[in-house]
Amino acid sequence: xxxxxxxxxxxxxxxxxxxxxxxxxxxxxxxxxxxxxxxxxxxxxxxxxxxxxxxxxxxxxxxxxxxxxxxxxxxxxxxxxxxxxxxxxxxxxxxxxxxxxxxxxxxxxxxxxxxxxxxxxxxxxxxxxxxxxxxxxxxxxxxxxxxxxxxxxxxxxxxxxxxxxxxxxxxxxxxxxxxxxxxxxxxxxxxxxxxxxxxxxxxxxxxxxxxxxxxxxxxxxxxxxxxxxxxxxxxxxxxxxxxxxxxxxxxxxxxxxxxxxxxxxxxxxxxxxxxxxxxxxxxxxx
Numbered sequence: 679x680x681x682x683x684x685x686x687x688x689x690x691x692x693x694x695x696x697x698x699x700x701x702x703x704x705x706x707x708x709x710x711x712x713x714x715x716x717x718x719x720x721x722x723x724x725x726x727x728x729x730x731x732x733x734x735x736x737x738x739x740x741x742x743x744x745x746x747x748x749x750x751x752x753x754x755x756x757x758x759x760x761x762x763x764x765x766x767x768x769x770x771x772x773x774x775x776x777x778x779x780x781x782x783x784x785x786x787x788x789x790x791x792x793x794x795x796x797x798x799x800x801x802x803x804x805x806x807x808x809x810x811x812x813x814x815x816x817x818x819x820x821x822x823x824x825x826x827x828x829x830x831x832x833x834x835x836x837x838x839x840x841x842x843x844x845x846x847x848x849x850x851x852x853x854x855x856x857x858x859x860x861x862x863x864x865x866x867x868x869x870x871x872x873x874x875x876x877x878x879x880x881x882x883x884x885x886x887x888x889x890x891x892x893x894x895x896x897x898x899x900x901x902x903x904x905x906x907x908x909x910x911x912x913x914x915x916x917x918x919x920x921x922x923x924x925x926x927x928x929x930x931x932x933x934x935x936x937x938x939x940x941x942x943x944x945x946x947x948x949x950x951x952x953x954x955x956x957x958x959x960x961x962x963x964x
Contacts, residue, residue, distance in 0.1 A: 679713045679796070684758065687718065690873050693757040701768040707836040708800065711809055712764045715796035716755035723747075723789040731871045735899060736858070736906035742913030743785045745962075746902050748793070748823045749777075750872055752813035755795035756827075757873070759811070764797070770888075772829050774897050775808060778845065778920040779825035784913055785815070792816040798826065800839035807834035808842050845920045846959050850945055852936035854953060856907055860895050862930040868899040890926070897923040900958055904935055904948050908962055917964035927957040 687693075727750070728743055737744050760769035785791075798810030807830070814824035828842065865879030877884035878894055885893040901921040909917070927933065932951040937944055943963045947956045 679715055680764075681715045681717060682758075683717045683719055684755065685719065687754050688758075690875060693754060693761065693873070694875055695761075699761065701770045703766060703768050705766040707838065708766050708807070709838050710800060711766070711797040713797060714759070714764045715794055716758055718751065718755065718793040721751050721791050721793050723785060723787055723791060725787045727871070728787060734864070734867050734871050735902035737902075737909075738906075738911065740911050741906070741909060743787065744902060745781055745905060745909065745914075745917050745919055746779055746898065748785065748791070748815045749779065749813070749825060749898060751791065751793045751815070752795045752825070753873055755793065755813070756811055759795070759797070767831050767834075771832065773832060774827060774923060775803075775830045775842075776828040776845070776920070776922045777825065777898065777901065778918070779823065780918040781823050781914070781916055783817070783820065783822040784915045785817075785822055786913075789817055791822070800837075801828070801842040802837040802839050803830060803842050805830060805832050807831045807837045808839070844922065846922055846945075846961060848938075848945055848961070850938040852938045852945060852947055854934055855937045855946075856935045857951070858903060858907070858933055858935065860900070860903075860927060860929055860931045860933060862893070864895060864899065865893050865929060868896050872896070872898070874898070890928075892928045895927040895929055895931075895957075897921070897958060900927055900933075900948050901960060904946055904958075904960065905962060907935060908937070908944055908946060910964065914964045917962065919960060919962045921958050921960035923958050924956045933957065 795813045801808040869875045882892045934949045934953045936947045947959045
């Protein structure tokens with residue numbers, strides 16, 4: 679395992695230019711990703727950054743540090759990977775398919791965390807090649823948070839790995855809980871707090887250049903927006919979420935939140951306003 683320690687992160691422009699320069703790659707069959715771990719050794723959970731993220735995603739101060747906030751700290755490391763020699767495909771055209779996260783201990787404002795992101799396994803999919811990226815946050819030598827993102831390279835013909843298994847197979851019926859609005863500018867607002875400035879999220883014009891009829895919401899924003907309704911209105915010690923991104927959420931849009939609750943878990947879907955098309959499906963436990 680190669681470990682790359684990053685003591686000073688490049689700016690957003692440099693990260694995205696690096697990913698753009700890597701878009702000419704045309705690999706053959708990939709049997710596995712290089713084993714590499716990117717590390718940010720000391721990252722502060724900054725109150726202003728958390729507040730900005732919470733505001734964009736609908737969380738209140740009483741929520742504390744939201745469950746998916748550490749992803750903001752790990753995301754720049756994935757951008758570094760996409761622009762490096764260790765990532766075999768073009769950066770553009772990588773589709774975020776699923777994301778899961780588990781909080782093992784409460785994360786507080788002012789905490790100093792070690793953030794790690796490493797390459798994972800390859801899985802096959804009917805639409806192409808899936809690969810995993812795993813992240814974790816460490817405080818005082820204890821893992822307090824970890825996540826796994828699965829990403830799809832559409833169109834790869836000669837794929838590697840076993841078939842991708844869905845984590846969300848519970849057939850429980852869902853009922854309508856609430857609605858929320860995703861404004862035309864939410865992709866730009868989320869990009870400012872997350873660093874995810876993929877053009878498909880920023881405006882109708884930039885999205886059309888890449889083949890989309892309008893800008894689409896970030897899947898991680900849509901998940902967080904649902905969690906702002908589903909999570910308790912106070913900080914929690916342990917929690918986990920898994921989300922699978924289904925159909926694009928074109929902006930602007932009114933959406934509906936559908937749920938099925940038990941004592942152990944809440945299944946949820948973000949659907950269109952009519953409630954007949956899912957944009958994402960998820961499960962949260964706390």
